[in-house]
Amino acid sequence: MLTDRLLLKLGQISGPCVPVVVRRGPPHLGRCCCHGNRPFSTSHRRPYIMKAWQLTKYGSNKNFKFTDNALMPHIMFPNQMIVQVCAASVNPLDVMMREGYGAAMLNRQRDPTGVLPFMEPNVNELPLVLGRDCSGIVMETGLNVKEYKPGEEVWVAVNPYKSGTHAEFVVVTNSEISHKPKTLTHVQAASIPYAGLTAWASLVTQGGLNEKTAKGKRVLVLGGSGGVGTFAVQLLKAWGAHVTVTCSRDAVPMMTSLGADDLINYQVQDVKEQLKRVDKFDLILDGVGGDIEKSLFSADYLKPWAGAKYVTLRTPLLQNADKHGFADGMLKSGLSL
Numbered sequence: 075m076l077t078d079r080l081l082l083k084l085g086q087i088s089g090p091c092v093p094v095v096v097r098r099g100p101p102h103l104g105r106c107c108c109h110g111n112r113p114f115s116t117s118h119r120r121p122y123i124m125k126a127w128q129l130t131k132y133g134s135n136k137n138f139k140f141t142d143n144a145l146m147p148h149i150m151f152p153n154q155m156i157v158q159v160c161a162a163s164v165n166p167l168d169v170m171m172r173e174g175y176g177a178a179m180l181n182r183q184r185d186p187t188g189v190l191p192f193m194e195p196n197v198n199e200l201p202l203v204l205g206r207d208c209s210g211i212v213m214e215t216g217l218n219v220k221e222y223k224p225g226e227e228v229w230v231a232v233n234p235y236k237s238g239t240h241a242e243f244v245v246v247t248n249s250e251i252s253h254k255p256k257t258l259t260h261v262q263a264a265s266i267p268y269a270g271l272t273a274w275a276s277l278v279t280q281g282g283l284n285e286k287t288a289k290g291k292r293v294l295v296l297g298g299s300g301g302v303g304t305f306a307v308q309l310l311k312a313w314g315a316h317v318t319v320t321c322s323r324d325a326v327p328m329m330t331s332l333g334a335d336d337l338i339n340y341q342v343q344d345v346k347e348q349l350k351r352v353d354k355f356d357l358i359l360d361g362v363g364g365d366i367e368k369s370l371f372s373a374d375y376l377k378p379w380a381g382a383k384y385v386t387l388r389t390p391l392l393q394n395a396d397k398h399g400f401a402d403g404m405l406k407s408g409l410s411l
Contacts, residue, residue, distance in 0.1 A: 126241030128201035132174035205238030209263035269301030289314035299325035
């Protein structure tokens, strides 16, 4: 049961956490109409406010507004938690979402009725708080949360359709959170969740590689010096794969230190010509997209009849949905593949 006094550690988004005791009213308790006498509880609807960076409209950084009057989130479901953000990162996806990337598809996830093709989502997501991951402290938990307690340090990766981590507080479910390693600071931990999980999902879930299957496989990582790329290179080398990366001149020392076998400096070398001189790949992980994807999305660089795969982080589905609408965007994406 939620207590009557809650210890909140308020502070700057990336600054120290200062303990402050805040009083609040009793929680909402009741009986679930669907399950008889099963109790349920949600956060008390309180007029607490917090600091946050809000995107008022899509476009450039000029459309961001820092406010200390944003509404503090509250728990609505028993598997949710409120986390105080001690440090948060900025991912390439945040930059893309600032410009409106994926808005059409994400709004359908924000509004359950919008999942039907013939119904437009009834939601206005602006002002929008971006930020896909953070490191922080659990402040409050729902009734079904057993693994986490208030005061514990955690790191978080938030789904793109939800309100983000560029604020003092964020609501997450137990599937979006894990205990923070004690050896990492909050700033260090905040740089890992979203990029690390994206790399893992790309290699394991989509690419079919893991510590048992990757040994001896040839993998090309486009944009190896990015957040996802650096995690992918380290995982692949730990699993015994042969890794080729594309990167800029400045990133060559870092890629060498991470163990990349072959380096292609796209600033001074022709990537396509260099790839023609090496053996074909079992997997291509594209962390760049755009023109690079259009020029390299070819079976010429993949091993034939070997189950080779091309995995891109820039899915055409979201872009097509933004440009052509949900139904037409789905059709165009299917035809392009």
